[in-house]
Amino acid sequence: MKDNSLQLMVHGKDIGKTKAFLEYKGVKVKKSTGTGTDYLFVDLEIGNSTKPGTITINFKENEKDSALITYKYELKARDKESSKREGFNTSDMMYLIMPDRFANGDPNNDDMPGMLEKADRTNPNGRHGGDIKGIADNLGYLQKLGVTAIWCTPLLENNMPRASYHGYATTDLYKVDPRFGTNDSYRDMVTLAHSRGIKVVMDIVFNHFGTNSYWMKDLPQKDWINEWPEFTRSNFRGTVISDPYRSQYDEKKMSNGWFDTSMADFNQKNPYVARYLIQNSIWWIEFAGLDGLRQDTYPYSDKDFMAEWLKELRNEYPNLNVVGEAWINYPTQVSYWMDNKTNKDKYRSNLSHVFDFPLMGAVQKAFTENEGWDTGLARLYEILAQDFLYSDPTKLITFADNHDIERMYPVLKTVDNMKMALAFLATTRGLPMIYYGTEALSDRGSLHGDAGKRKDMPGGWQGDSTNMFTRDNLSADQKDILDFTSTLFTWRKSNKTVQEGKLTHYIPEDGIYVYFRTLDKASVMVIVNNNEKYVKTVATARYDENLKGFKSGKDVISGSQVKDLSKIEVPAKSVMIIELSTK
């Protein structure tokens, strides 16, 4: 690694009373720091020419003593390609998977010894048995859908008594939950995904960990977590961190309050916690061959630590990207978190990507409202018009829903609205993200709360009557949206203009929103007709600055020719994506 320091946390009875000694060419113990009786932190320096191999570490009270405990620590060779990995970018379509709810590839791992929660598919808030094999088995399906990157909600061990399926209460940061698979099966899934042109983004959680972690029985250090005289929840208001008028009271509650009773809040101001988290993310990138990271609950962690983490990450992986979940509804506040030179308080996050929550809010409303000055399609226009706030708006991840938000279909209500929304996400600036089950028209049915947003993917379980993967028993609407999604994103995957082209849009008028993506001499025109009833014959003279020189086009979805660009007929509640041609 470029950084040649490594800190080990050693846990064991009375280990804190010892010091570490070793003899290995190129490796030096810089410091042993005992904290409490049962933890020892060992700082190593690993010279650049050090060879891979096994280091025998002897733990003794004094150098001349014989070792009380010996541990064999393996130094692995670095993957020569890891520092060159490209990361995700606007060429990608990201697909969000909640592994417990996607596909059960291995029914034998549904219940595992030592794991508290057993699978129960009849419990909407229980574990359903989906796993890493279920993802690996269906990579072909995802490839056909046009997916080029997958983000799985956390896969690490969550040995919690209930609701462990969601993965956000980690109890071992170095181990895949055995009910999902193993560290090796995760790495193998990544390799398999790469062979299909699919990148893998790991979801990591620096703000908190599960209270069933062994740490909570005996903290590595007194200030390992943020503790309060009595249980104190965060105020969940990410706004506070960039608010120039914030009180210290609110700021402290936001940062140091706990996310939930089951999630202990990491104190990242503690340099040992900071080192632990930074090394952990680097370890996973190296071990699994990751293409990027998604960081949970971004503004809840110490922001200076987060900036330092990203600086160190970029030092090792100059091109690897990270997307942060700053769930805030205003572009002003989301832009604060994207690496930004213009923050008034001079804060620079070093964070490459953020989720476009403000645009998500607009997409959820735009297609179901009546058109007005500030309703309907104007919502999309108004959010995009604020892009001057972002240091690089192409690094926004666009989406209409995720595992925490009401799903697209029940919100948008019709297949036609869904198609318009999907086409918009695929063609506007940024990197589109789709949540699993969107293409199955998943809805909440009679389920309440999160359960309704996280239903099983039809066909992921043996005996499912409807199967997205084999297309068995799909409704006509499901077939329609599945084919539409696949056509749309397969086209997007190979079209550089829509991935990288300059965006020019026109103020929506009469329920029609027109925009162009232009790259060199190529151009893609998008026409959204949000009118309920009317086929609109769109007179295009208004768009002359973008249409000049083009004579015809091809409708990307239907494949049909558009011979006359002066008047284009667009059916009610539909979208046309036209690749323009000079011939």
Ligand SMILES: [Ca+2]
């Ligand atoms: Ca399983």
Ligand SMILES: [Ca+2]
């Ligand atoms: Ca926190």
